[in-house]
Amino acid sequence: xxxxxxxxxYDGTGFAGxxxxxxxxxxxQLLEEAAGHxxxxxxxxxxxxxxxxxxxxxxxxxxxxxERKIAPHALLQALNFYLIPHAFVVRDVAIVDAQWNARxxxxxxxxxxxxxxxxxxxxxxxxxxWHLKPRLDIAAMREAxxxxxxxxxxxxxxxxxxQAHSPVRTLDRLEVLCDGEMIHIFAEARSFxxxxxxxxxxxxxxxxxxxxxxxxxxxxxxxxxxAAAGQTAPPDGLFLTQVVYEPDPFAGADKVGFAAx
Amino acid sequence: xxxxxxxxxYDGTGFAGxxxxxxxxxxxQLLEEAAGHxxxxxxxxxxxxxxxxxxxxxxxxxxxxxERKIAPHALLQALNFYLIPHAFVVRDVAIVDAQWNARxxxxxxxxxxxxxxxxxxxxxxxxxxWHLKPRLDIAAMREAxxxxxxxxxxxxxxxxxxQAHSPVRTLDRLEVLCDGEMIHIFAEARSFxxxxxxxxxxxxxxxxxxxxxxxxxxxxxxxxxxAAAGQTAPPDGLFLTQVVYEPDPFAGADKVGFAAx
Numbered sequence: 001x002x003x004x005x006x007x008x009x010y011d012g013t014g015f016a017g018x019x020x021x022x023x024x025x026x027x028x029q030l031l032e033e034a035a036g037h038x039x040x041x042x043x044x045x046x047x048x049x050x051x052x053x054x055x056x057x058x059x060x061x062x063x064x065x066x067e068r069k070i071a072p073h074a075l076l077q078a079l080n081f082y083l084i085p086h087a088f089v090v091r092d093v094a095i096v097d098a099q100w101n102a103r104x105x106x107x108x109x110x111x112x113x114x115x116x117x118x119x120x121x122x123x124x125x126x127x128x129x130w131h132l133k134p135r136l137d138i139a140a141m142r143e144a145x146x147x148x149x150x151x152x153x154x155x156x157x158x159x160x161x162x163q164a165h166s167p168v169r170t171l172d173r174l175e176v177l178c179d180g181e182m183i184h185i186f187a188e189a190r191s192f193x194x195x196x197x198x199x200x201x202x203x204x205x206x207x208x209x210x211x212x213x214x215x216x217x218x219x220x221x222x223x224x225x226x227a228a229a230g231q232t233a234p235p236d237g238l239f240l241t242q243v244v245y246e247p248d249p250f251a252g253a254d255k256v257g258f259a260a261x
Numbered sequence: 262x263x264x265x266x267x268x269x270x271y272d273g274t275g276f277a278g279x280x281x282x283x284x285x286x287x288x289x290q291l292l293e294e295a296a297g298h299x300x301x302x303x304x305x306x307x308x309x310x311x312x313x314x315x316x317x318x319x320x321x322x323x324x325x326x327x328e329r330k331i332a333p334h335a336l337l338q339a340l341n342f343y344l345i346p347h348a349f350v351v352r353d354v355a356i357v358d359a360q361w362n363a364r365x366x367x368x369x370x371x372x373x374x375x376x377x378x379x380x381x382x383x384x385x386x387x388x389x390x391w392h393l394k395p396r397l398d399i400a401a402m403r404e405a406x407x408x409x410x411x412x413x414x415x416x417x418x419x420x421x422x423x424q425a426h427s428p429v430r431t432l433d434r435l436e437v438l439c440d441g442e443m444i445h446i447f448a449e450a451r452s453f454x455x456x457x458x459x460x461x462x463x464x465x466x467x468x469x470x471x472x473x474x475x476x477x478x479x480x481x482x483x484x485x486x487x488a489a490a491g492q493t494a495p496p497d498g499l500f501l502t503q504v505v506y507e508p509d510p511f512a513g514a515d516k517v518g519f520a521a522x
Contacts, residue, residue, distance in 0.1 A: 011384060077380070120270070120341055123348055124270055
């Protein structure tokens with residue numbers, strides 16, 4: 001058996017999310033069916049982040065095992081052929097050892113959340129942003145974000161459906177950048193609770209609207225109750241941009257991304 | 262009559278281009294029909310750049326005349342309501358005087374052309390990039406671009422259908438920026454010939470592939486013949502990002518973009 005790490009990009013619009021769902025189209029199903037064309041056995045995949053329906057990725061990572069040793073550039077071309085016509089592609093492929101695991105070897109997950117803050121609805125970024133008309137108070141959002149940094153019990157930002165054993169997470173980055181009418185919120189941690197990024201963004205948005213104060217953040221964390229925090233931001237604006245491994249299995253794979261011309 | 266300047270954003274995919282075309286859906290038709298709901302007379306629009314089918318815009322500018330004086334934020338909301346469900350929105354509105362003209366008052370047009378340079382087809386940017394698999398030689402493309410800067414007879418880069426009186430244009434910027442697997446080409450001039458940006462990009466691409474040398478550019482310009490230059494790049498990667506006016510009619514209109522919350 002050979003284990004392959006796959007770097008994946010997709011537009012989550014119209015998918016039921018990463019994970020298999022009965023009677024709904026999932027990214028996991030598409031990937032495993034594509035890989036199944038290259039194997040006599042059904043192929044199972046493990047992923048770094050089981051993104052929700054409508055959430056996008058430019059740097060999702062998964063691994064699969066195949067009986068045959070296929071050249072990475074050939075696997076990339078074959079999988080992308082079988083993934084047509086979906087908005088889902090394999091960006092890079094690397095051979096990893098049998099102990100390497102896309103989920104458990106991950107050292108950090110990086111997400112970006114995009115808000116379009118203007119009167120006009122999106123003309124170029126439909127389904128890719130959270131469109132908010134009132135001008136948000138960026139300084140207040142930044143102050144609120146600083147309160148959430150570090151190691152906390154994030155129960156107040158955790159979906160009821162979250163299956164993690166512990167609600168404690170260490171948030172390494174929560175940064176609000178403003179680029180004209182676009183607001184980018186960058187969130188980085190070893191791992192996140194279910195809906196944690198969307199619940200933090202929804203709470204920051206209410207701070208930006210003046211409906212919550214930045215100074216309320218410590219109390220919201222201490223409450224350890226989902227109702228204490230703000231709304232859940234829609235999936236549209238969320239992108240899984242990077243999964244960090246040490247060493248990076250794709251570091252030497254740059255040539256793969258270009259080998260198949 | 263009141264003249265309104267409109268800043269427009271659209272995804273050109275699926276449109277027949279800016280200009281009216283019999284039996285095909287044009288952006289001009291949609292805008293004029295939307296504005297027609299606010300007028301007893303048919304409304305005609307003048308635009309800064311008549312973009313081709315499939316070309317996008319984040320900063321197109323047009324003007325229309327209406328009998329009634331409508332508040333800019335109310336006009337923005339009304340036009341965007343009538344433009345639903347199209348990927349076409351009015352980003353900003355400003356009242357201008359009767360001599361102001363979206364086309365003839367323009368001091369410069371800024372375009373950006375995006376190339377996705379990697380093995381995998383686009384997963385997030387379908388119809389928004391030119392996907393090229395072989396790694397392009399950016400340094401050679403930059404050298405070629407420098408030869409095209411300044412005032413030249415651009416006949417070799419002009420579509421047969423071009424209706425401009427003179428083939429002489431002054432190219433103020435043609436810059437190739439590389440951001441990972443994305444290549445952005447920025448082109449700025451007072452005005453461009455028909456297909457000039459796409460023909461320059463198609464020629465730079467052939468330089469990047471090693472099929473043409475950067476040193477061939479002066480000869481290509483001197484030939485004054487379309488066949489001397491390279492291919493026409495597809496419309497997908499092209500964005501009209503800005504039209505420059507002095508003074509900028511939208512400079513005081515920032516509040517309009519946010520007034521309608």
